[in-house]
Amino acid sequence: MALTLDDIGLLFARHGHTQYTGEPVTQLEHALQSAMLAEREGAAPALIVASLLHDLGHMLETHGEPHDTPTMAGIDDLHQYRILPFLRPLFGDEVLAPIAMHVDAKRYLCATDAAYFSMLSEDSVRSLRLQGGIFDERQAADFIARPHAADAVRLRRWDDLAKREGLATPDYRHFSRYYAQCLRA
Numbered sequence: 001m002a003l004t005l006d007d008i009g010l011l012f013a014r015h016g017h018t019q020y021t022g023e024p025v026t027q028l029e030h031a032l033q034s035a036m037l038a039e040r041e042g043a044a045p046a047l048i049v050a051s052l053l054h055d056l057g058h059m060l061e062t063h064g065e066p067h068d069t070p071t072m073a074g075i076d077d078l079h080q081y082r083i084l085p086f087l088r089p090l091f092g093d094e095v096l097a098p099i100a101m102h103v104d105a106k107r108y109l110c111a112t113d114a115a116y117f118s119m120l121s122e123d124s125v126r127s128l129r130l131q132g133g134i135f136d137e138r139q140a141a142d143f144i145a146r147p148h149a150a151d152a153v154r155l156r157r158w159d160d161l162a163k164r165e166g167l168a169t170p171d172y173r174h175f176s177r178y179y180a181q182c183l184r185a
C-alpha cells in the first residue's frame, strides 16, 4: 500500500484540476499555494512537503474516482489519516505528523486565537463541527504538547490562506524537488 513519488505526481496530474469543494481554487492550486507560503516563511523542506501533500487524501482514488470533500453531505472523510499508510514508506514523522494533525490544528487554533475563527471559510466552519468542534482548554493544552504540533499549526495557517483565486505560484516540479531531502534513508 505504498505510493511512489511518481504516483504522487500522477495523482496531482489526474485530479489536481478538481475543484476544492466550497473554495475558489482547485486541489492543485490549493496544494501549490500552501507550499509556496511555507517556502516563503523559510519552513524546512519536510514542512514544505507536508504543506504540498496535506490534502492528498482528497485525491486518493476509490474505483478510479478521486475522493471529494464530502462536507456538504455531512461527512468527515478523515482525509488527514487516509493518506498516511500510503506515504509512510516514503517519509518520516516530520512530514507525516503535520499532515495527520492539520485538522486538529484548526480545532486548536479556534480555541486559542480569537481572530482565527472569524477568518475561516464557510466550508471550513461546516467541517469543523463534523471534525469534533473547537477544543476545550484541556484538549488544546494536550494537543500543543504533542510532537510536531507547532509545525501542524503553521501548516494549518498556510492551509487556510491557500484559497486565493488566480494566485500565481511556482509549479508542481518546483516543490516536488524537496521530496529528495525528506525521503526515509
Ligand code: FE
Pocket: 030, 054, 055, 159
Ligand atoms: Fe487544505
